[in-house]
Amino acid sequence: MRTVIKNCNIIDGIQNNPIRNAHIFIKDDEIENVTVGNLENVRDDDLILNCTGKYVIPGLIDCHVHLVCDGGKDPQSMIMASDDEMVTLHAYKSALDTLRLGITTVRDLASPGRTIINLRDAINDNVLVGPTILASGPAVCMTGGHVHYLGIEADGSAEVRKATRKVLKDGADFVKVMATGGIATHGETPGSSQLTVEELSAAKEEAHKKNKMIAAHAQGLEGIMNCIDIGIDTIEHGIYADEQALYLMKEKGIFLVPTIIVMQRLATSEAVPKWLREKAEAVVEPHQKMLEMAIKIGVKIATGTDCGSPVTPPEYYFDELTIMEDAGMTPMEVIKSSTKIAAECLGLKDRGTITNGQKADLLILNENPLENLHTLKNRNQVIKNGKFVQ
Template sequence: MAEIYVADRLVSAGEELSVNQDAVRVVDGRIEAVGMASELVAADPEASVTRFAGYSIMPGLINSHVHLGGDCSKSSFATLCSGTPDEVQSLIRTNARSCLRAGCTSVRDLGDSGGYVARFRDSTDDADSVRPRVLSAGVPLTITDGHCWYLGGVADSAAEIRSAIDRAAGDVDLIKIMAGGGYVTSEGPTPFDAQYSTELLRVAVEHAAQYGLQVAAHAHGTEPIVRCIEAGVSTIEHCGWRSGPGKRDQNEDAVRQMARQGTAAGDTTPAVWRDIAKYVTTPDYKFGSQLTWMAESDVEILIGTDSGVPGTEFDQFKLSMELYEELGFTRGKIIDMLTRRAARSLGIGHETGDLCAGLAADLLVVSGNPLDNLDALHRPHRVIVKGVAYSQDDLVSI
């Protein structure tokens, strides 16, 4: 049976649709039609009709950078690497539901171990069915003793990189490579150091492309970022443009090349970004200003939270959005970045991210008008994934 959802307004691509469009008809988990409620009901009088007075309907949000196997503690991957399968599965299941509570109907998981996230993505177990759409990168590639080496993805040479991609290709949705060091591997290279040469990064990009896979590269520092751009990766995660602690190094030529070739910047702003900003903001640098700079250079920005690593959360996505509003991005732009534009950059625009007939029914029903106040996006009234609707109580009680 068809479901028709009616609200005060529809919001798509960061804009309110015309007053003649206030309803969405869903059949078998997909959007069959978008239009005027009276016409959709007249065309299908047997449909179930649910009206949400005072609410808006919009596409579900996309969190472009999470780690479903992380527990947000200082030893965030301890359970993933040494827990029992049941413990890991329970952790991933809990985190996925928290993503749904935040309105995220799609998430891109950028690194786990042992193939847990891919198995969760594909599980037919009823307990695992309450989940967002999941894109899994599997085990990230890294160098010996490099960033997150303990996840099991060490690949030092071109042959080892190709072999690792060959092994992963049948299970993953993309490839993740640690182009630079990071913060959660204290003994390895610093976040400002490069781990792979441009040539080896290009090997990863070209070999992944043979399987139709994008490459997401972890890079905080300017040197690894520039190498990633030259190698042609699809997204650069963190993308902080720094050459050392407190040292911003924004390369104008590189960012223009980044925009020309369509490499997106995967931002990772956790809910606690205001606390972080207190320690890194200086008279010469405003926290997040590199995001404005990249946007002004026409670089596509993907909003993520890095949820799962220390000090992050899965169900506070709206707090991360506040950084963009503070930086001067309009609410419409932010919503578009979190839906349609993210879907296109991640290669799933044919499936989700918009209110269009034929797409999956990944929808939110939110109080008021999110174009007036982003608070509407916190704890949506209904979260609908592939046509299955959940209330906040549903997601807590399951």
């Protein structure tokens, strides 16, 4: 049996205008065919869903989440007080919440042990319902480095090489490295560099040897330049990237995953400690300006939120989208950054667009998101791997 979404408007992730009066044929977990005009070749046992006036977009992608963190005021304490089994159960709740919002694929960038790798496998094996997860496993960081409780501490090229090999051996889809300090770890500044060029280079070499991509937490300019020098694949946050850095990122095809919303949340929440709020307050403005400059320059921007971080549960994904629009992107550009470009950022060729042969990860919307991105937030029908999400 197939599912046919009839008479809809498709925003396919590729074209600049919606495709009107279109029909999507779904067979098993894939888009079998997309047609326009009269509905033909329907079979008796097809399930037909009339979507006149509705809009269909590819399932949304979040390129930067932390499923082990619950987005409450102090996720770190929960992780520190729990064993890996309990952490994984909490992560499953975050994953299911995320999928129900219409975010059908996520990249999880730092988790302890095999927590998220096991969750990923359970979802892939249809033991659990959830979004497709690409997992980095523990992040590789220097001793005492940024969010070290979610990482493997390694110092010097040899140790970093070994730590990278270890996370890849344990099943990581991606390697995550900490190139600078950050906001959420007490006693460090986002501008300070952490892993050195030599260490970053060793990690990149090992990742690429296994055909895996490497993502760097990089907020200060020196650390960002180190990442650009060694040919990193994606820069996370990028707060203090200047014009030169952004031009180099564009030239080398390095993706920027901005995660602006998390800083705004931390900077304005009374629920987080004062030191954390003050550090976040200091970066909100430069972060926003950097995003505006990156859009003007034409850096490849893939949507990512850092959801799971303190006071930032998964539904804040949609605030990141309106921040991107306010910074200068059109609604269509925001949708592409959250679908097609996000899939490219993750190295996934089987999703991100509505075309034949792609995974049937879809969102059915009652209103036109190009007129109002907020409509993405409303409860919509979500299809994951060809099945309606309950």
